[in-house]
Amino acid sequence: MGVKKVGYEPTWIDKLYIPAILKGMAITFSHLFKKRYTVQYPEEKWIPPAGHRGAIRLNRDEKGRVKCVGCEMCSTACPAKCITVVPGVAPWDDREKYPVRFEIDMLRCILCGMCEEACPEDAIELTVIYDFAGYSREDLIWDKERLLKNFDITVDGKYFERSKEETGL
């Protein structure tokens, strides 16, 4: 029963340390001229991959009306309980109800996507928007108009080309 030593035995050159240090310094020096991975936000923006779960939008139908039918499935499914839907009788005759008020508290939203899963009408969706902020808490409780605007600025896939004035975020 002998003990077998495995692993690294330093030679006398290794024990001088100087060659190893020089090698290390050569590596760090070479990195001075290598590609930088920093994304220079806000001039340059990180484009999220497909399926990214960012801020929420409310979809419009072909006629530009809100697609939502006010069924409250999303607010029921939401684990953070941040969706408020107040349904009312729809002014259009292709559905019974529509949301009179539709609010999402983005401060509480955890961007889990459960609302999107639950919606029977594909009326609520998560978008690529990750860079939203507000100056007050009220700023970040988004109403129907804001959520529909999110649809307008993301539906053509050109969100990151729009200016701050245009997106209002």
Add this chain to the structure above:
Amino acid sequence: MAEAGYAFIDIAVLLVKIALVLGVNLLLLALMTLAERRVAGFMQDRYGPNRVGPEGLFQPIADGVKFLFKEDVIPSHVEKVLYILAPSLVLAPALLTFAVIPFGGTLSAFGREIQLQIANLNVGLLYIFALASLTVYGLVLGGWASNSKYPLLGGLRSSAQMISYEISMGLSVIGVLMIAGSLRLNDVVAQQNTLLFGVLPNWNVFLQPLGFLIFLIAAFAETNRLPFDLPEAEPELVGGYHTEYSSMKFAMFFMGEYVALITSSALITTLYFGGWDFPYVDESALGVWGVVLSVLAFSVKTGFFLFLYLWVRWTLPRFRFDQLMNLGWKVMLPLALLNVVLTGIVMYWVV
């Protein structure tokens, strides 16, 4: 009357030199704080701070303003007098050291020879070592006066480290002194201002490679730079001796550290890389341009060592404390002694 007039010019020249050295040092210090972060960024494939001004050049100003306007907290449990004194004890010696380093040749103006050096001390090197050891007081007192465990540990470590490495540093320089035969830094530079075997510049780094290596390593330890930054070891000591400091006092510790870097780079240049000597050129024959050239040569060499400090910092990890002590006492000290003996033997046969 004429005598008084001359004296006035002398004093004026001296004051200009002092202002110049101080100004350049402080400017360089500001640039170093920026360079440190940018070089770190580059070596890690990032950019580092590049937003304030072109390429982040005004970042030090922004930092300075921030430090000045931060609340200066003095914790209730500190020893007030020492606590306030400590940061200046770190900064002042570092700035004073530069006084004896010659940063250029001799300029002829106003009917006199003006040496580009503040004080041409005949004990220049001793003066530097004396002041360099004073820095340790700042660190230890800062650590002690803070009256809390991490700063105290940092302060203790720094004293142990500085004392051990000062010995090898002092011994490694003896080789240079034996060759130059003088403690005056001007003589050390003048001796290097020739050619070795007619090809190499007669720089001490070629005559004293071992001594240079020991001095370099000891200089890293003396300035508390990585891989020897145990006194401030952030992960273990929460910043070490300056944990309890805030605002400008905190900044002064760092200014002290960076000025020490500049001074030791200048010292390495002076002792081992020919000081202001531009190789293969006789500066004294070129008049004013020779002086400009010499200042330029000095700046470039010092700049290289400043970069070396950054370069090593972002390459090597920190030592363990026992490794540090082992290296200092069991490796560096015997090697430094060996260097003295070897130099002696060679000098005996050659000279």
